[in-house]
Amino acid sequence: MRPDHLTSTFGALADPTRRAILARLMSGEASVLELAKPFDMSLPAISKHLKVLERAGLISRGRDAQRRPCRIEAARLKEANEWMEQYRRFWEASFDRLDDYLREVQQTAKGKQHEPKQ
């Protein structure tokens, strides 16, 4: 189950318009019409993106036949975030290495200041 979720979640997120739609939905539900306006896109283009997001489970749509408002569904984002968290030690380790390096550079610089002038 999980690998397929992750594939469809990451696939849906691999598009700037779809990420922008999710960002817009952070401030509340919106209909297709409301979503299309700021994006300056045709309704069919927006609808296509919404279908990808809906199929990936990243949004759901209300029952109101007129508006069918879209809203964020967070469970799949949570799952993808958890997958990513496994790699946290890598990015934390690389920042630790940078810290060590900077400390070393600083100490070398200090050492040079204390060297007797010739």
Add this chain to the structure above:
Amino acid sequence: MRPDHLTSTFGALADPTRRAILARLMSGEASVLELAKPFDMSLPAISKHLKVLERAGLISRGRDAQRRPCRIEAARLKEANEWMEQYRRFWEASFDRLDDYLREVQQTAKGKQHEPKQ
């Protein structure tokens, strides 16, 4: 810059083999040959996946001409993780709502226990 990074990062992660390669690289560097073995894939197929991961900046390859060992590069994963974190309040809110609901169900059940028997 950032949106393009995110698109290529999520695009690279939208594949179970590429995610499995990253998972293997968590336990240390590996050459293409070493990576191909457990995956039971042809070298060209593995190489193609490695190219996608490398282009997305998720791995880098060593200079040793023979092995060119692959290793995880965490900066892009960190960036994608940060993007995802914006949505944390949504998944936390949905679990809070579940909590409220369960508390309500529990109290209704308790209330029923204390009702006088007829």
